[in-house]
Amino acid sequence: MLNPADQAFCSVLAQAVPGLSMTAPEPRYLEEPRGLLAGLAGVVVKPVTTTQVAGVMRACHAARVGVVPYGGGTGLVGAQVQTEGAAPVILSLEKMAAVRAVDDHVLVIEAGATLAETQAAAAAQGRLFPLTLASQGTARIGGCLATNAGGVNVLRYGNARELCLGVEAVLADGTVMAGLKRLRKDNTGYDIKDLLIGAEGTLGVITAASLRLFPQPASQGTAMFVVPSPAAALDLLALAEARMPGCISAFELIARQGLEFLDEVGPPVHQPFATRPDWMILLEIGLPEGIDAEEALAGLFEAAGTLVEDGVIAQSGAQRVQMWALREALPEANKRIGSISSHDISVPLPDLPRFIAQASAAVQAAGDFRINCFGHVGDGNLHYNVFPAQGRARAEYANARGRVKDMVHEIVDGFGGSVSAEHGIGRLKVDDLERFADPGKLAAMRAIKAALDPLGIMNPGAVLR
Numbered sequence: 001m002l003n004p005a006d007q008a009f010c011s012v013l014a015q016a017v018p019g020l021s022m023t024a025p026e027p028r029y030l031e032e033p034r035g036l037l038a039g040l041a042g043v044v045v046k047p048v049t050t051t052q053v054a055g056v057m058r059a060c061h062a063a064r065v066g067v068v069p070y071g072g073g074t075g076l077v078g079a080q081v082q083t084e085g086a087a088p089v090i091l092s093l094e095k096m097a098a099v100r101a102v103d104d105h106v107l108v109i110e111a112g113a114t115l116a117e118t119q120a121a122a123a124a125q126g127r128l129f130p131l132t133l134a135s136q137g138t139a140r141i142g143g144c145l146a147t148n149a150g151g152v153n154v155l156r157y158g159n160a161r162e163l164c165l166g167v168e169a170v171l172a173d174g175t176v177m178a179g180l181k182r183l184r185k186d187n188t189g190y191d192i193k194d195l196l197i198g199a200e201g202t203l204g205v206i207t208a209a210s211l212r213l214f215p216q217p218a219s220q221g222t223a224m225f226v227v228p229s230p231a232a233a234l235d236l237l238a239l240a241e242a243r244m245p246g247c248i249s250a251f252e253l254i255a256r257q258g259l260e261f262l263d264e265v266g267p268p269v270h271q272p273f274a275t276r277p278d279w280m281i282l283l284e285i286g287l288p289e290g291i292d293a294e295e296a297l298a299g300l301f302e303a304a305g306t307l308v309e310d311g312v313i314a315q316s317g318a319q320r321v322q323m324w325a326l327r328e329a330l331p332e333a334n335k336r337i338g339s340i341s342s343h344d345i346s347v348p349l350p351d352l353p354r355f356i357a358q359a360s361a362a363v364q365a366a367g368d369f370r371i372n373c374f375g376h377v378g379d380g381n382l383h384y385n386v387f388p389a390q391g392r393a394r395a396e397y398a399n400a401r402g403r404v405k406d407m408v409h410e411i412v413d414g415f416g417g418s419v420s421a422e423h424g425i426g427r428l429k430v431d432d433l434e435r436f437a438d439p440g441k442l443a444a445m446r447a448i449k450a451a452l453d454p455l456g457i458m459n460p461g462a463v464l465r
């Protein structure tokens with residue numbers, strides 16, 4: 001049931017945007033995966049065309065009503081749930097999911113297509129759209145661009161920004177920016193596309209994008225290698241890159257604690273090593289015609305010497321799926337255990353082992369915690385998450401969260417790292433941005449926000465206060 005003010009504005013919207021689909025907010029629009037924040041909403045609108053999006057924005061701008069652009073709701077920093085202030089309009093792109101054009105190099109697709117649908121559209125053309133996230137069945141391509149999502153293939157193909165050639169977007173006042181260029185080179189002034197990517201819906205609504213497509217690798221190989229330390233993992237990465245330049249698609253670090261969480265709470269997955277190793281790597285390669293990926297991985301195992309203590313190489317598609325299922329189950333296991341504080345951090349690659357050692361020593365000295373440190377080690381990006389000791393509840397650590405988070409983020413900052421490597425700022429990290437961002441950068445961000453959204457209606461409270 002909408003409140004009277006919302007109902008009155010719905011009438012305005014209905015008049016301004018003929019045929020607009022509007023619903024009272026179902027719970028799924030007000031929740032987020034971490035379960036930390038509860039959102040507000042007056043109404044959910046589901047436009048089917050860019051013209052309708054522009055109409056919604058013009059009406060909201062005229063009435064100074066806040067708008068939260070909405071993709072799949074899988075964001076991990078609360079950017080998609082407005083928690084304070086007047087209830088906003090949730091502008092869901094879910095009904096805009098059409099493929100507008102596709103050729104061997106570029107896919108032009110609407111923002112509401114899920115990432116899995118986007119990958120499938122590329123595959124139907126015999127091509128690859130390489131962005132890969134565990135949330136890809138639900139996350140939508142507009143959301144992936146708005147958060148500049150990363151995932152497991154950044155090492156080889158780059159993050160969402162690097163995969164995008166152009167965007168069509170609607171700005172706060174309803175202006176349509178028709179930027180669906182397919183150009184690799186375009187130096188015509190400020191790159192507004194690159195401002196919208198990663199802006200988390202605070203500068204405009206992305207309605208469609210032109211995306212780069214790649215050749216499908218002729219031969220794909222996946223392996224899990226036990227490594228003695230994070231430093232050995234980096235040496236193994238260097239060796240793999242030297243032997244197969246440009247062919248390493250994923251290089252994921254997994255810690256024993258994550259494997260033990262899977263044993264403790266599930267989800268049930270096949271564990272390749274009977275004794276859970278301290279550290280292991282999930283490695284994926286994609287090779288051109290004429291080179292067998294399994295042989296290449298076996299060759300790497302041989303050449304690695306003491307860098308690898310044990311290993312399994314997938315012998316079939318089913319085994320490959322099994323290996324990825326383990327990696328993708330880690331966030332769910334973490335959720336079931338319940339973290340005290342989660343950190344999506346990056347540091348310069350050579351500093352990664354020192355960061356892990358320093359942060360772990362500091363956290364262990366501060367109390368009785370468990371640490372699950374895993375992630376996209378090839379990108380210098382770790383999910384460094386801190387949990388209660390076995391048998392203890394998260395509630396017992398209510399006062400520890402801020403302390404732990406500050407401690408980890410200060411160490412990250414000391415290495416010149418980032419306190420949000422791939423998830424964004426949203427609402428959960430606004431304080432961290434203010435604390436750790438360069439003041440010059442923050443001032444420029446505020447100026448851009450004021451110029452493009454002077455009334456502050458785009459996703460109020462996200463990224464900037």
Ligand SMILES: Cc1cc2nc3c(=O)[nH]c(=O)nc-3n(C[C@H](O)[C@H](O)[C@H](O)COP(=O)(O)OP(=O)(O)OC[C@H]3O[C@@H](n4cnc5c(N)ncnc54)[C@H](O)[C@@H]3O)c2cc1C
Nearest residue numbers: 071072073074075079140142143144146150151200201206
């Ligand atoms: C299990 C799991 C695994 C994940 N793994 C990864 C990972 O490996 N790497 C990674 O980077 N992230 C990961 N994520 C986080 C999340 O999936 C990504 O941030 C994803 O890009 C969000 O897309 P979405 O469509 O769900 O966006 P939403 O959650 O709906 O929105 C996120 C932000 O984008 C804005 N937005 C959404 N659509 C638009 C639009 N069309 N125009 C403008 N703004 C818009 C919203 O306002 C909000 O600020 C994971 C999440 C889960 C639950």
